[in-house]
Amino acid sequence: MKKVKLAVVGVGNCASSLIQGIEYYGHHHNEHSDGIMHTQINGWRPQDIKVVAAFDIDRRKVGLPIAKAIFAEPNCTTVFQKLIPVNGVGVKMGPLLDGMADHMKEYPESRAFRVADVKPVNVVEELKNSGAEVMVCYLPVGSQKAVEFYANACLQAKVAMVNCMPVFIASDKKWANKFKEAGVPIIGDDIKSQIGATIVHRVLSRLFNDRGCKILRTYQLNTGGNTDFLNMLEKSRLKSKKISKTGSVQSQLDVPLGADNIHIGPSDYVSWQKDNKVAFIRIEGEGFGGAPINLEMRLSVQDSPNSAGVVIDAIRCAALARERGLAGPLNSASSYYMKTPPVQHRDHIARELTNEFIMGKNIEVNKNKIN
Ligand SMILES: NC(=O)c1ccc[n+]([C@@H]2O[C@H](COP(=O)([O-])OP(=O)(O)OC[C@H]3O[C@@H](n4cnc5c(N)ncnc54)[C@H](O)[C@@H]3O)[C@@H](O)[C@H]2O)c1
16 A cells, blocks of 8 residues: 655654554554544555654754654653654754744753754755655644745645644635645644544534523633643743634634633643643533523543544545645545634534545535646
8 A cells, every 4th residue: 555655844742642653553453443533544544654754943853763753852742652663764953933932941951842953954855855745734833934934845845734733824815825826735724632622612512502502601721731831831822722722612603702701722831741631611501591501521631642643634634635636725624623724614514524525525625626
């Protein structure tokens, strides 16, 4: 089986979980593999993804084989697959741009980024030479310039993009058109984890509205101890994440809530939690006769494998779109896998549309096709 050739930008915790998973599912290939949404997409199993290029800026990762870099500090996610074969792919230095928040310098090495003193490579050339077909973007929240740099590299090297973070590319009209014009597909923006705070909050909000209950107020507070949460201590970097998370829940409500009645976002950094993310969700509503209904819940997950379980699908969908000659945002897969897609759907509809796309029945995405 021909492999899907993948480039990874940002070899952090999410990349670690993804690459561990690619190896792990090679050893656990049952018909219904636990933890996987689609065991096969276009015949590709999770283990049919092959990393051919990787970029980072941290001195403990740049220059290392990718198989080793995914376990280097400050990565702190759970290790469920210790042995990763070294395949000759090393982590190359990318341009830093706005990839690192200043306050990272004040935190211990073991918990924060440290920039390598190395000249960046020519990313477009590296992509072309590696034969990469899909790039997954795992840059830190707030890296507007860096994400735009890598999006442009995708356009030039004709590599499909899976944008897992909340800089708006697939959902931005200007960028979406650039991808259409270049004949390159994109799935984005900001990955919606398997059973993460966003999907749970969306589904519970729908439950209220579908059962005729009015939602008066809601919050979602999140804490974690990985570098994603440390990075987001800087409020100015956080803006797009809050927009993405809030918009994702608002899109599911019959009547969107006023800004004073909805509060959603990453809330604090608690170092010892490491990659354990804890979400506290409260929904205040009214049922029959205006009777009050208050729901409170706590969700505890390992943040990075939770997202990798979705990215492993998105990569294969992007490769399929590329193989079919599609260009621009894939609306179906973006709405299923991402918090901020170009078009929001109810999650069960997004799932159906994605399955139709995989089976080649979805005409909606074919509209993007350019010849
Ligand atoms: N469940 C999840 O974990 C989840 C869900 C949705 C979105 N995301 C988003 O995915 C992104 C990645 O998350 P993560 O937990 O892996 O973050 P992380 O902090 O572990 O990794 C980020 C990596 O990017 C590298 N980097 C920084 N600037 C760079 C540059 N200019 N070029 C190349 N590499 C650079 C860092 O050195 C680090 O290795 C974040 O934006 C996060 O918000 C994660």
